[in-house]
Amino acid sequence: MLDAPLAPELQAEAGRPSRETSSRLKIIDGDVHPAPRSIADIKAFLPQRWREHLEIYGSRRKLGMTYEPYPKSAPRACRRDAWPDTGGNPGSDLDLIRSQYLDAYGIEYGILGPLGLSGHSELNQEFSAALTSAINDWQKEYFAKPEPRLKAAIVVPTESTQAAVAEIERCANDPVYAQAFMLTRTSEPLGNQRYWPIYAAAERHGLPIGLHVFGSGGHAYSGTGWPSYYVEEGAGHATSCQATVSSLVIEGVFERFSRLKVVLIEGGFGWLPALAWRLDKLFERMRSEVPHLKKRPSEYIREHIWVTTQPMEEPQDRKHLFDIMEWIGWDRLLFASDYPHWDFDDPFRAFPAGLSQERYRQILAGNGLAVYRLA
Amino acid sequence: MSANGPYQGAIDCDIHPRVPTPQTLARYMDDHWRDTVEVRGIEAWDSISYPPNAPLTSRPDWRKADADAEPAKLTEATLDRFGFAHALCNSLFAVQFFRDENLAAAFARALNDWLAAEWLDKDPRLRGSVVLPIQSVERSVDEIERRAADRRFVQVLLLAMGEQPLGKSMYWPIYAAAERHGFTVGIHAGSSYHHALTSSGWPSYYLEDYAAQALGFQAQLASLICEGVFVKYPKLKVVLIESGVTWLPPSLWRLSKFWRGVRLEVPWLDRSPEQFARDHIRLTIQPFDAPPSPAQIGRIMDQLQSDEMLLFATDFPHWQFADDAMLPAGLSPALTRKILIDNPLAAYPRLGRP
Known part of the structure; x- marks a missing residue:
């Protein structure tokens, strides 16, 4: 939730699963962000050559700065109550993660998605490969091994395809990893054959591809340049998701990789039906340009795309949200909390009242079981 | 079809005369610029936005009828045939591409x-x-002032994607x-393709390019609202x-949710983005990226929470609809009349006062 708690009349409404009944509902959370206590945690997993590189030259991405260009609404974009008393960053203290989040909500699995210094898009491609490897080892040692409810992600050095494949191959046989993980803003649209x-x-192993919003591919954050405000950037992630889905579908990724599963993370989901209709209509007009597509774009989307729920769109009339969920398909929505970030969605309060228990269970856990590699 | 047809008296808010060549436009230039076009060999200045044969x-x-080539053909194909009261010509010559x-x-x-x-x-x-x-903002204002006396010009025209988001001060x-006149x-x-079309660069196919136009609109909508354009210019209407x-x-x-969470960043906004949109944003109805069923169209009309936002348009000669189905299926007669x-009339104050 971005905002204050729901109005009392909504909270009181029948049919809303309460936190007290939570023990009966399993939850798979598609978006949990681990952090190092300090950079030393990650450096310990880097070979000396790259540890020195990081110390001397730092992280260099296609942003021109080491942090994000839009100041967040809270330090490190995190919940104020998620800072460990013992020091270190939110998301770094396993005891606090357990007490504040895993135990408190009865999380069965939390799927990790490392952000920040994660190596996705380092300009130096060899460093990108080394850093993603370090991040993947660090997730395993600090989180996934000691806490089996947390599943690691194979962070992929996206812009170096060869290294990306090598990293997937290095990690894929280890069951602590539940997904391959990339960001939505890349150097080329992600459907590009490179x-x-x-x-x-990913298909071979x-593993679903988790595509989390953010990233810096060297382009303005909109086709009309850089917006001024974090409000715009935050809302605008939905446009990056639309561009990414369009590219994957139209370039024929799903025609070629018929078993590939893609999860869009933290971009909301309201945009998906209108995008599918738009692509279908254009496909009808200009099939001759894309003869490699054997089905309508909406069919590829329906078969290959999942979306996480947070931050959930909040129309004034909740029936409008249910319209969208219906049109996407109840089996394609995955709950996500975004813990420990400031816009955390509480699994028991983020959804509007009126969802049937069956659909609620599907979104909270059933769909996640079908998507993630949770063996 | 004309007399008393379903579109009688409608106002078509988006038609496109065929894009003129630089040589045609040179005839409307002074000596210096006419010479420039010739001496510098500006033979073609075509955007990739609408490939002529796509x-x-x-x-x-x-x-087949060459219907966008001249006014007589255009009016025969649309205004006369359907009985439109007016049609609004939007020129797509790629002025926006010049770096100079x-x-x-x-x-x-x-x-x-x-x-x-x-x-x-x-x-x-x-x-x-x-x-x-x-x-150039200064030259844009000059051009607005130059046209203000000609009441046949009812709108100023910008593109969905340019150098900077359009809300910027x-x-x-x-x-x-614009508001003054x-x-x-x-x-x-x-x-203008001065930036990559998407935040991940250039898509490969024209199909994706056209699809991505909707992303430009989403960015512009957020920018116009968040920067406070409608607080500063309360009479302004923007048509997408x-x-x-x-x-x-x-x-x-989504925008309203982020605003609720981070509104301290844009404290000048005294209403939610949804309310600003209902008050100031209008949209032409072709193309209408329609869901498969009329029942779903009804739900979308309900989601809009306003019967004042949609404006009739054919997008002539672009191929957006089949036969004469210029409106989405299942609209009520009352809503149809408002859209047509x-x-x-409400969106274009200059239209009612020729």
């Missing part, structure tokens, strides 16, 4:  | 003169948009001038032209 070996590797 | 660019029957603002201003001026002389003068039902040389003198601000699908429409409700929900006539 990225296809990544999809081949039954 | 199916979307011209409906087959209109393509002097060239841009010369071409914009010539383009607007050309539209007046070769189209608006030929049929009293035609209305025009003033294409702005957006590369550098552009506000344009909105001040009662011009509506139209933002049409298209890009050829945007696809159905992306709008979810986009506003009342909403356009």
Whole structure:
């Protein structure tokens, strides 16, 4: 939730699963952000050559700055109550993660998605490969091994396809990893054939591709340049998701990789039906440009795309949200909390009243079981 | 079909006369710029936005009839046939591409003169948009002032993607001038391509390019609202032209949610983005990225939470609909009447006072 708690009349409404009944509802959370206590945690997993590189030259991305260009609404974009008393960053203290989040909500699995210094899009491609490897080892040692409810992500050095495939191959046989993980703002639209070996590797190992918003591919954050405000950037992630889905579908990724699963993370989901209709209509007009597509774009979307729920769109009339969920398909929505970030969605309060228990269970856990590699 | 047909008296808010060549526009330039076009060999200045032979660019029957080539053919194909009261001409010559603002201003001026002389003068039902040389705000304001006395120009025209998001205060003198003269601000699908089309770069296919236009509109909508354009210019109406429409409700929900969470960043906003949109944003109805069933269209109309936002348009000669199905299925007669006539009249104050 971005905002104050729901109005009392909504909270009191029948049919809303309460936190007290939570023990009966399993939850799989598609968006949890681990953090190091300090950078030393990550450096310990880097070879000396790259540890020195990081110390001397730092992280360099296609942003021109080491932090994000839009100041967040809270330090490190985190909940104020998520800072450990013992020091270190939110998301770094396993005891606090357990007490404040895993135990408190009865999380069965939390799927990790490392952000910040994660190596996705380092300009130096060899460093990108080394850093993503370090991040993947660090997730495993600090989180996924000691706490089996947390599943690691194979962070992929996206812009170096060869290294990306090598990293997937290095990690894929280890069951602590539940997904391959990339960001939505890349150097080329993700349907571009240069990225296809990544999809081949993920498909081969039954790993879904998690595409989290953010990233810095060297382009303005909109086709009309850089917006001024974090409000715009935050809302605008939905446009990056639309561009990414369009590219994956139209370039034929799903025609080529028929078992590939893609999860869009933290971009909301309201945009998906209108995008599918738009692409279908254009496909009808200009099939001759894309003869490699054998189905309508909406069919590829329906078969290959999942969306996480947070931050959930909040129309004034909740029936409008249910319209959208219906049109996307109840089996394609995955709950996500975004813990420990400031816009955390509480699994028991983020959804508007009126969802049937069956659909609620599907979104909270059933769909996640079908998507993630949770063996 | 004309007399008492279902579209009798409608106002078509988006039609496209065929894009003129630089040589045609040179005839409307002074000696210096006419020489420039010739000496520097500006033979073609074509955007990739509408490839001339792409199916979307011209409906087959209109393509066959050359219907966008001259006013008589255009009016025969649309206004006469359906009984439209007015049609609003939006010129898509790629003025916005020039890196040189002097060239841009010369071409914009010539383009607007050309539209007046070769189209608006030929049929009293035609209305025009003033294409702005957006590369220079000062020259854009000059162009607005130059056209203000000609009441046939009812709108100033910008593209969905340019150098900077359109809400930025550098552009506000344009909105001040537009509001002062009662011009509506139209933002049409298209890009100057001065940035990559998406935040992940350039898509491979034209299909994706056209699909991505809706993303430009989403960015512009957020920018205009968040920067406070409508707080500063409370009478301003902005029409999103050829945007696809159905992306709008979810986009506003998301923007409004972020505003609620981070509104300290934009404290000048005294209403939610959804409310600003209902008060100030209008959308032309072709193309309408329609769901498969009329029942779903009904739900989308309900999601809009307003019966005043949609404006009739054919997007002639672009191929957006089959046969004469210019409106989404299942609209009530009352809403249809508003979309065809009342909403356009309300959106374009200059339209009612020729």
